[in-house]
Amino acid sequence: MVIAMATVSEFKFSEFVKSVLWLLFWVILIFSLIVLPIIFVILFYIPEPVINGVRINPYLLLTMLTNPQIGAPLIKATIESTFFKIAVFPGFTFAALFATVLIYAERKVLAKMQLRVGPYHAGREAFWWANSLGGFLQLIADLLKLLGKEIIVPAGADKPIFWAAPVVLVVAAAGLIALIPVAPNWVIADIDVGLLAVFALLGFFPLTTLLASYASNSKYPFIGGLRALYQLISYEIPLILSVLGVVILAGTLNLTGIVNAQNPYWFIILLPIGAVIFFITALAELERIPFDLPEAESEIVAGWLTEYSGMAYGLIQLANYIKMYALSALFVTLFLGGWMGPQIASSIEFFDVTIISAEEANGVTWFAIKTFGIALLMIMMRGINPRIKIDILLRTAWSKLIAIAFINVFIAVALLYLGVVPIAGGA
Amino acid sequence: MSIKHEDTNTSVPGFHMEGEDRGILTLSVGPQHPGSGHFRLIVKVDGDIIVEALPDPGYVHRGEEKMCEYRNYIQNIPHLERPMIADSCGILYPYVLAVEELINIQVPERAKYIRVIMAEINRCIFELYWLAIYGIFLGHSTMFMWPMADRELLIDLAEMASGARVTHAYFVPGGVRNDLPDNFVEKAVRHLKYFRSRLKEYKDIFYDNPLFQSRTIGVGVLRREDAINLGATGPVLRASGVEHDIRKVEPYDVYDELDFKVITMKEGDSYARAYVPWLEMFESVEIILQALEKMPNGPVRTKLGPNPKGGVAEVFKRVEAARGELAYYIVSDGNPKPYRVKLSVPSFRELPVMAHLLKGAKLADMPSIYWSMNYWPVEADR
Numbered sequence: 001m002v003i004a005m006a007t008v009s010e011f012k013f014s015e016f017v018k019s020v021l022w023l024l025f026w027v028i029l030i031f032s033l034i035v036l037p038i039i040f041v042i043l044f045y046i047p048e049p050v051i052n053g054v055r056i057n058p059y060l061l062l063t064m065l066t067n068p069q070i071g072a073p074l075i076k077a078t079i080e081s082t083f084f085k086i087a088v089f090p091g092f093t094f095a096a097l098f099a100t101v102l103i104y105a106e107r108k109v110l111a112k113m114q115l116r117v118g119p120y121h122a123g124r125e126a127f128w129w130a131n132s133l134g135g136f137l138q139l140i141a142d143l144l145k146l147l148g149k150e151i152i153v154p155a156g157a158d159k160p161i162f163w164a165a166p167v168v169l170v171v172a173a174a175g176l177i178a179l180i181p182v183a184p185n186w187v188i189a190d191i192d193v194g195l196l197a198v199f200a201l202l203g204f205f206p207l208t209t210l211l212a213s214y215a216s217n218s219k220y221p222f223i224g225g226l227r228a229l230y231q232l233i234s235y236e237i238p239l240i241l242s243v244l245g246v247v248i249l250a251g252t253l254n255l256t257g258i259v260n261a262q263n264p265y266w267f268i269i270l271l272p273i274g275a276v277i278f279f280i281t282a283l284a285e286l287e288r289i290p291f292d293l294p295e296a297e298s299e300i301v302a303g304w305l306t307e308y309s310g311m312a313y314g315l316i317q318l319a320n321y322i323k324m325y326a327l328s329a330l331f332v333t334l335f336l337g338g339w340m341g342p343q344i345a346s347s348i349e350f351f352d353v354t355i356i357s358a359e360e361a362n363g364v365t366w367f368a369i370k371t372f373g374i375a376l377l378m379i380m381m382r383g384i385n386p387r388i389k390i391d392i393l394l395r396t397a398w399s400k401l402i403a404i405a406f407i408n409v410f411i412a413v414a415l416l417y418l419g420v421v422p423i424a425g426g427a
Numbered sequence: 428m429s430i431k432h433e434d435t436n437t438s439v440p441g442f443h444m445e446g447e448d449r450g451i452l453t454l455s456v457g458p459q460h461p462g463s464g465h466f467r468l469i470v471k472v473d474g475d476i477i478v479e480a481l482p483d484p485g486y487v488h489r490g491e492e493k494m495c496e497y498r499n500y501i502q503n504i505p506h507l508e509r510p511m512i513a514d515s516c517g518i519l520y521p522y523v524l525a526v527e528e529l530i531n532i533q534v535p536e537r538a539k540y541i542r543v544i545m546a547e548i549n550r551c552i553f554e555l556y557w558l559a560i561y562g563i564f565l566g567h568s569t570m571f572m573w574p575m576a577d578r579e580l581l582i583d584l585a586e587m588a589s590g591a592r593v594t595h596a597y598f599v600p601g602g603v604r605n606d607l608p609d610n611f612v613e614k615a616v617r618h619l620k621y622f623r624s625r626l627k628e629y630k631d632i633f634y635d636n637p638l639f640q641s642r643t644i645g646v647g648v649l650r651r652e653d654a655i656n657l658g659a660t661g662p663v664l665r666a667s668g669v670e671h672d673i674r675k676v677e678p679y680d681v682y683d684e685l686d687f688k689v690i691t692m693k694e695g696d697s698y699a700r701a702y703v704p705w706l707e708m709f710e711s712v713e714i715i716l717q718a719l720e721k722m723p724n725g726p727v728r729t730k731l732g733p734n735p736k737g738g739v740a741e742v743f744k745r746v747e748a749a750r751g752e753l754a755y756y757i758v759s760d761g762n763p764k765p766y767r768v769k770l771s772v773p774s775f776r777e778l779p780v781m782a783h784l785l786k787g788a789k790l791a792d793m794p795s796i797y798w799s800m801n802y803w804p805v806e807a808d809r
Binding site for chain 1: 452454460461462475562563564565566567568569570571572573576632636638639641642789790791792793794
């Protein structure tokens with residue numbers, strides 16, 4: 001059967017140009033015949049929105065291109081809108097960018113620890129500007145590789161759950177970001193039970209892991225899923241107990257309130273034990289070395305991720321890194337005083353309109369610096385530790401971490417009643 | 428070892444329990460598994476406990492012994508290194524000794540020292556490779572990179588001496604292929620001293636790490652009697668407290684003129700099996716430094732005739748390779764080609780020990796037990 005012999009070597013430039021021109025032709029045709037009429041119909045029927053007493057219409061947007069001064073109030077209004085907060089900052093786009101930087105930092109920092117160079121050559125020969133990026137393009141290359149791969153679903157897999165798991169993980173990870181304040185009054189969902197909501201969302205991950213592993217219809221994922229469940233019952237109680245001290249001192253479950261309660265002392269000074277337990281259990285929650293039992297490579301191949309491939313695997317990894325950002329941010333919020341810090345940033349102004357005040361800019365800067373520092377600490381743990389065993393994790397968590405967490409709670413109560421910290425919330 | 432292949436009549440492949448009531452799950456660890464190498468381990472687990480482990484070697488059988496019968500004594504040298512390229516001098520050493528005895532030639536004194544130096548350099552090269560994979564098997568990525576990087580120092584030395592980085596083909600009957608270059612001694616001393624200082628850092632990051640200790644101390648304990656009865660060899664045997672080293676028991680070349688200790692530990696667990704090679708690397712450095720000092724000047728090779736042949740005889744020679752006792756049994760019928768060559772490799776002898784230790788261990792202990800056995804599938808299959 002030589003009919004199917006591929007003619008890869010017969011690349012003709014003229015054919016290539018022809019195909020590109022055909023593609024352009026169809027894009028222009030579809031755009032002008034279908035997309036443009038739809039846009040005009042929508043613009044015709046939808047009333048123009050009014051921001052700051054100015055009616056927004058397409059002509060105004062075009063005018064802004066030549067005279068940006070008109071747009072300054074609009075930019076401020078856009079940044080203050082809920083949609084911007086959810087979609088861009090401090091919402092999903094910011095978290096995804098932070099996760100990307102974390103992946104790059106992980107590869108570079110680990111390489112430095114291991115006497116290697118890390119990503120370096122990607123794009124260097126093709127683009128002159130890639131020299132200054134130090135291999136950052138490797139991430140783009142990895143993303144393109146994942147996008148180009150086939151997603152193989154195992155025979156006998158429970159398909160809806162198998163497909164849903166990566167999406168659920170990303171959504172739950174993105175939900176975590178919504179609760180974390182990055183600057184004064186700058187949080188997507190400022191709810192009174194913020195901390196409870198965080199733990200409710202964290203509960204999604206092991207459950208989804210178990211479902212995904214069971215849906216894979218394979219042996220190693222099944223063992224990985226069971227391990228994830230064992231890990232959950234070992235770390236979740238110390239995790240919640242370690243936060244109890246913070247809640248006692250702050251007198252509120254609202255994360256903004258907790259940050260405000262850390263003026264002038266950060267809770268890591270008052271409750272160092274709680275901070276350490278939170279850090280350890282956060283590592284366990286993230287399934288990172290030394291707690292990457294559910295995906296232990298040399299024992300159970302890739303654990304519950306074994307049957308995932310292509311962008312389904314990519315989404316799970318994205319969810320992991322967003323979760324890493326969220327838990328680092330949570331650590332900063334609970335123990336490191338959130339956005340608080342000396343004034344280093346100035347306000348951002350655009351044609352005499354203060355878009356971001358100095359206080360907010362400073363808060364965001366400090367929050368990003370602290371979060372990145374904690375995330376780096378989490379990354380470095382991977383460089384110096386091997387993987388722990390499940391029985392040792394269970395024994396340590398139940399016999400040691402819970403006991404120490406209770407000591408932490410007693411310290412918090414003692415601090416409160418000795419008058420070191422004023423009783424908040426009018427108790 | 429006979430493997431019973433289970434009958435899967437179900438239409439859909441995937442997750443099936445073997446014997447629903449007993450809840451036994453059969454895992455095929457390898458040959459396509461990140462923690463197996465070219466080798467399969469059929470593991471039956473009850474929950475997290477391994478109830479049975481059946482090693483299934485043979486995926487990389489190359490017929491080395493049969494190949495020997497079609498080549499003459501000199502032509503056999505390069506291909507005999509292939510089963511164990513990480514320790515290529517170690518696997519060639521007994522062959523060269525046996526052929527020398529068979530065709531009855533004398534080896535110059537300097538060549539004997541050079542052979543000991545190269546054998547010990549290769550021992551370190553192998554043990555660093557082995558240690559690196561031990562690290563990554565337990566999830567310690569830094570311990571994977573560091574020994575791999577430090578191995579380059581010793582590979583550079585071996586390259587200076589022999590011209591090849593991994594498969595040297597350096598030992599020949601009658602001595603070594605060529606003399607050491609002029610600046611070898613000076614460079615070797617410098618590299619080895621730096622290497623010794625790096626070895627001490629491994630202790631800080633790996634051996635003293637409480638997580639590593641919790642994974643290996645008390646895991647896969649091989650008692651002294653079991654080690655002897657099951658035929659363990661090399662670091663595995665010495666980690667169980669048996670002071671057995673061919674370099675001391677049956678000294679070959681100039682090992683009896685050098686001063687070194689046989690490292691033993693009495694615990695016999697995975698930690699001891701990981702610790703003994705580390706201590707042995709210090710001893711190897713000592714041996715090399717001593718040999719470099721004592722090495723006389725003179726020729727390095729006794730010239731052989733074009734097609735050397737022995738009488739009707741059989742010889743048995745064994746050496747202490749990095750993984751343990753490695754022996755060659757050569758039968759000659761007077762022809763230039765050997766009648767029969769038999770390799771007794773240490774890796775294959777660890778298989779029964781591995782099956783014995785894995786039984787009753789936890790699944791999470793499998794990598795540390797498997798890799799601490801010094802098992803090398805390519806060498807075991809020959």
